[in-house]
Amino acid sequence: MGQITFTDLLSQETKRDPVAFSARLREQGPLIHLTSPFSMGESWIVTTYDDTIAVLKDPRFIKDTHKVSKPSERQDAAGENASVIDLFLTWRRDMLTVDPPDHTRLRGLVSKAFTPRIIEQLRPRIQQIADELLEAVQAQGRMDLIVDFAFPLPITVISEMLGIPAKDRQQFRVWSQTIVNVPMEPQMEDKLAALEMFVQYIKTLLADKSAHPGSDLTSGLVQAEERGDSLNEAELISTIFLLIVAGHETTVNLIGNGMLALLEHPEQMRLLRADPSLLPSAIEELLRYTAPVSLSSPRWASEDIPMHGQVIR
Ligand code: HEM
Structure with missing residues (x-):
């Protein structure tokens, strides 16, 4: 090698x-x-x-x-x-692409929605979504883990947090995968087109939240932008983009690759089934072992x- x-x-x-x-x-x-x-x-x-x-x-x-x-x-x-890369690098103004003090300000605006207490409060709803997804395939006796579970679970959770209509979520997977998939396939023009459609979608969503604010995170960020003191339009669009993409690609990979690792190590699967209290440490280890994000930005x-x-x- x-x-x-x-x-x-x-x-x-x-x-x-x-x-x-x-x-x-x-x-x-x-x-x-x-x-x-x-x-x-x-x-x-x-x-x-x-x-x-x-x-x-x-x-x-x-x-x-x-x-x-x-x-x-x-x-x-x-x-x-250049066009795609420049668009990415110039256009992105979110936590992954800025330094303090901008990073601190942007993180402060969203971190309130991700405190351990708030996340714990989401637990019953997340459990309900997981149960419903499993019930939907139970009778078949088989499932496509990614399509039937790993993708819909996190995208439903993050979309509900952001106040995004259910009908639009499948589209994100197509755009998001086209943009983040490496190597550079699909072609650059396809990535550019997907990025433009994604940004256009977010702009429409923001206009809707501005006209009809709800209790969701997007409405909260739009109101912060409208107050004029907390974030500008580029930061707002980019932050929503980051939350949608980071909020599902990672978790889809963890569930998919984690399950594959357990199937490839049946003795570990047996241990976990015999003692479900091992689950928290198993998830930590699967995060380390399967590395859903293998390189930092x-x-x-x-x-x-x-x-x-x-x-x-
Ligand atoms: C298995 C699940 C996840 C993994 C492995 C993961 C991994 C990572 C990694 C490695 C970074 C640091 C990137 C860098 O600085 O270069 C990061 C940052 C970030 N992730 Fe995740 N993530 C996961 C789930 C999520 C979810 C569910 C969300 C939100 C909905 C999210 C939102 C973010 C945000 C906003 C940042 C930027 C934080 C900052 O710069 O302060 N991630 N994630």
Whole structure:
């Protein structure tokens, strides 16, 4: 196996056997140099826990691309993919793409809806959705785990939190998968079209919440934007987009890959069935083992930063 490349990160082979890929990362770590085909240019991956924590906590590593490059520079670097990448990077103004104090402000606006107490209050409704999904397939004696359970469960929960009508939810999966699927298939034009339709949908939703506010999180964010002091329109659209995508893609992967891991390790499945009180620690371990999000979003070095004898710039 040769030096890890950017393409390896996104390949089907890596997806099929992430454990083997992690072993390669550890072998070639702790710092791996990559040349990205996209507008990120030269990139590095840290592979150890200590380095990861150090990078995540170091304010010299920033998330806001506007601070480290101009759109024209990104355009040159990205070549024919520029329009989509530039749209993503320029347009996105949410927690994953901004630094403090903007990050702190945006996080403060949504974190009230995600406190442990509020999430605990959702438990009966989440249980009800799960029960209904299982009851709907019980008589068949078989199910498609992703279509019948893993996707509808989280998308229903996040959509109810955001006040999104049930009829629109299936459409999100198509848009969201078209946008986030890697490698770069489907084609860039399809991703761009999906992104535009998604943004258009969110704009219509926001107009509706502005005219008919409810008790949902979207209405709360629209009212904050209308007060003019808390977030602007780009941040509002981008935050709703992040919540919809982050609120289901991750959990779909956890349920799907977690179940696959249990089927591949029947002795673990037996232990769990025999003692359901193991479930919380099993979920923690499945999160670690199956890694529904295997790479963090990128950080940029705002100055030259020495690491393991190299300079990150
Ligand atoms: C299995 C489930 C999930 C996993 C594995 C997961 C994973 C992650 C990871 C790794 C990050 C950090 C990304 C980075 O900084 O580079 C993140 C951030 C985030 N996730 Fe999740 N996530 C999950 C579920 C959710 C859900 C259900 C929601 C909301 C509805 C959500 C909303 C967010 C938000 C808003 C951020 C940005 C937080 C910030 O920057 O302060 N995630 N998630």
